[in-house]
Amino acid sequence: MLSKKMENALNEQVNREFFSAYLYLSMVAYFESLGLPGFAQWMRVQTQEEMFHAMKIYDHINSRNGRVLLKAIDAPETKWTSPKAAFDAAYEHEKFITGSINDLVTAARKENDHATDAFLQWYVTEQVEEEQNASTIANQLKLIGDSSNSLLMIDRELGARVFTMPAAPSGA
Secondary structure, rough: OHHHHHHHHHHHHHHHHHHHHHHHHHHHHHHHOOOOOHHHHOOOOOHHHHHHHHHHHHHHHHHHHOOOOOOOOOOOOOOOHHHHHHHHHHHHHHHHHHHHHHHHHHHHOOOOOOOHHHHHHHHHHHHHHHHHHHHHHHHHHOOOOOOOOHHHHHHHOOOOOOOOOOOOOOOO
């Protein structure tokens, strides 16, 4: 059973994950408005991943006899000065989420909630990948500068991304 403190903290994370999905969906709209369907596709997949992350925590709360309480989701940004600025924002957001996950791990350990600690380790690993993906694309966009040809090449590459349901951790 979850403590009230852990339940509240996990509910806050559900909200953050849904906000992440909302933010990335806003980036989809931004990239579509620029005529960059590959960038938009990449962010659509990111949106799906964030929804999966939120629902995974939602299910954990329920499986531990907690109560999911959904709150309002803040409006995300809607404009960026460039594709690079959007990916810089995505990278900064992922660093924020990493900090939030780390705080949850610390809280679970303080509560001696070993089940939630073990559950959150998947997110710890996932956040390394999330930060790396966003920073890699932001760095590529920095390298190409104002090259339209290079931007279109990256757009084509990003358009190949598809959502793949993450595998369950071993032993789950």
